[in-house]
Amino acid sequence: MKKLYLAAAAGNLGMLTxxxxxxxxSPSLPVLIQRKDETYPVRLTTEEASWVSSLLIIGTMAGCIICxxxxxxxxRKNTMLFAAVPSIIGWLMIAFATSSWELYISRFVAGLSTGITYPAIIIYIGEISPANIRGILTAMLTVTSKFGTALEYVIGPFLSVRNLAFVSLAAPCLLLITFIxxxxxxxxLMRRNARQKAITSLIQLRGKNDVYKEADDIEQSVQFDLTNNIDFRKILCVPGNRRALIIMxxxxxxxxxxxxxxxxxxxELIFDQTNSKLDGKYLTMILGAVQMISTITCLFIIDRNGRKSLLIISTIGSACSTAMVAIYFQLKHDDVNTNNVTWLPAVGAIMYVIMFSVGLAPxxxxxxxxxxxxxxxxxxxxVNAIxxxxxxFGVTKMYLIVADNFGIQxxxxxxxxxxxxxxxxMFFYVPxxxxxxxxxxQKELHGSSGVKKRFRKQCYVQVRGKDGSEEERNRNCSDVKYLTDE
Structure with a gap:
């Protein structure tokens, strides 16, 4: 199992970036807008700052298509290694940018890396993890991502824009070294018909030699999937696939x-408008720390209490928390004296990251x-990533515009x-x-939607005999083990 945790840790370096x-x-845009960093040549207007934020998302969309x-x-592995290259280029371009256009390009390139990394590592960790700890290992991706965000919050205010980029460059460099x-x-590997390599991979990941039952299950699942090629029309037409897509x-x-x-x-920009006695940058650091602690807490309960209940609790809690922020700025917008409740938006934002982190985040x-x-x-x-x-992109680009014209509330x-x-x-539809x-x-998703009736066509699968020999048999697709009760 050591190899499994090493693989998960190495992959998480991508999520850190x-x-x-x-x-x-959050720490960099106020500096660039207010011209606080005299060593950095780039100065931004509010409109330019919104593009610097949102171009990361446009690049991410393009990266998802590439992925x-x-x-x-x-x-999966080589895709992750490939994604580290634009990540390194993005940080270097931020460090050496001399104009807003160079920042635009750097953020777009960074988005390409983000869009490739995020889907690839989700697929990889989901496929290498045994069922009993899959929730912890995949939730760890979110923990690492939030740690990366919190790290920028904490060290960003004390470093120049250039030095912050150099420090952040360490993660993709380490990814290249370790993920190899x-x-x-x-x-x-089963998709490539490399059964022996797949077995070797399982032995390394599980730390034991008795992996043939799991290898047979994986092979059977992959063979069925490859025999029944899926296009976008079939995703929408096959009830089980359609249900999974709607849920996601x-x-x-x-x-x-x-x-x-x-x-x-x-x-930081939100907190600066709350008239709080504590500077926005320090409230942002507290926010990042709370987010990290909350997301780590989720690791210990996600495989104990179930996904659905945590999702519902988290979503309702997030709604109540953002309502607290909205109420404060609504009162302020209506010229009501808010001197006695200046704590409300900070508490609301901190409560939001707590509730969001225990369910909606991971x-x-x-x-x-x-x-x-x-x-x-x-x-x-x-499709989900796009x-x-x-x-x-819509939220990032429109938030400042809507807040400036209609109020933060x-x-x-x-x-x-x-x-x-x-x-x-979630209460009525999420399983x-x-x-x-x-x-x-897969059996539950497709079985509950009558997929067994839809797939009454012939599949060619490799069947392993008791003596270890293999032969190809013509079988009804409904007989594939994980789609039936057999």
């Missing part, structure tokens, strides 16, 4: 529309690695309404996946 790129804006093609062609040594996903899109929309991008990327990532079968996983992950990036009321709506959907293998989850 993702978090750092998202956290970089959908790379992850099955060159493999981890094994490829056994699912990917809804989780992604609720995740982003709860307000996380506004709070993370504009935290669980959509966990479930994204669980809900989709091998043949559709790369494409579905791309949807997420579209919403993130307006976007926070929108976040509150979206969170409450998402909680209702529980805790403790189930990927094959069991």
């Amino acid at each position: 993702v978090g750092q790129y998202f956290g970089w804006a 959908a093609f790379l992850v099955n062609v060159i493999g 040594w981890v094994p490829e996903s056994p699912y990917q 899109l809804s989780l992604v929309i609720t995740h982003q529309m709860s307000g996380i991008q506004a709070v993370e990327q504009y935290a 669980i959509p990532t966990v479930m994204e690695s669980e809900l989709f079968s091998t043949n559709v996983k790369a494409f579905a992950t791309m 949807t997420s990036c579209t919403i993130v 307006t976007p926070f009321w929108i976040f509150t309404a979206c969170s409450f709506t998402g909680a209702v959907f 529980e996946t805790k403790g189930k293998t990927l094959q069991q989850i």
Whole structure:
């Protein structure tokens, strides 16, 4: 199992950089707008600052499309290594930028890396993890991302823009060095008909030689998926695939529309407008620390209490928290004396990151690695990531515009309404996946939607005999083990 945890730790270095790129804006944009760093030649207007934030998201959308093609062609591992290159280039361009346009390009390049890294590592960790700890390992991706964001919050105010970029450069460099040594996903190796290599990968990941039963299950699952190729039309037409896609899109929309991008990327600017006795940069540091602690806490409960209950509690708590921020700025907008409640937005924001971190932050990532079968996983992950990036771009780009024209309370009321709506959907539609293998989850999704009737066509699968020999048999697709009760 040591190799498994090494692989997960190495992959998380990629998520550390993702978090750092998202956290970089909060301490850096006020410096660039207010011209506090005399050693850095770039100065930004509010409009330019919004583009610096949002171009990261546009690059991420492009990176997601690239990842959908790379992850099955060159493999999960090589895709992660490839993603480290634009990440390094992005930080170097930020460090040596001399104009706003160079910052724009650097953030777009950083987005390419983010868009490739995020889906690839979700797929990789989901495929190498055994069912009993898959929740912890995939939730760790979010913890690492939030740690990267918190790290930027904490060290950003005390470093120049250039030095902050140099410090942040360490994570993608370490990724290149460490990820070379981890094994490829056994699912990917089975896709290439490299059964023996897949078994070797499982032995390395599990730390034991008795992996043939798991290898047979993986091979059977992959063979079924490859025999039944999926395009976008079939994703929508096959009930089980359609249900998985609807669930994930809804989780992604609720995740982003709860307000996380506004709070993370504009935290210091928001706190500076609260008339608090504590500077915005220090409140932002507290926010980052609380977010880290809350996300780590989720690791200890995600495989004990179940995904669904945590999601609902987290979403309702997020709605109540953003409502607190909205109430304060609504009172201020209506010229009501707020001197006695200057604590309200800070408490609301801190409560928001606590509630968001225990469910909405890690669980959509966990479930994204669980809900989709091998043949559709790369494409579905791309669709989810592009949807997420579209919403993130809209929130990041429009937040300052809406807040400047209609008051800060307006976007926070929108976040509150979206969170409450998402909680209702989760209660009625999201399934529980805790403790189930990927094959069991597929069986439930497709079995509950009548997929066995739809797949009454012939599949050619490799069948392993008792004597160890293998032969190809023509079998009805409904007879594939993980889709039946056999």
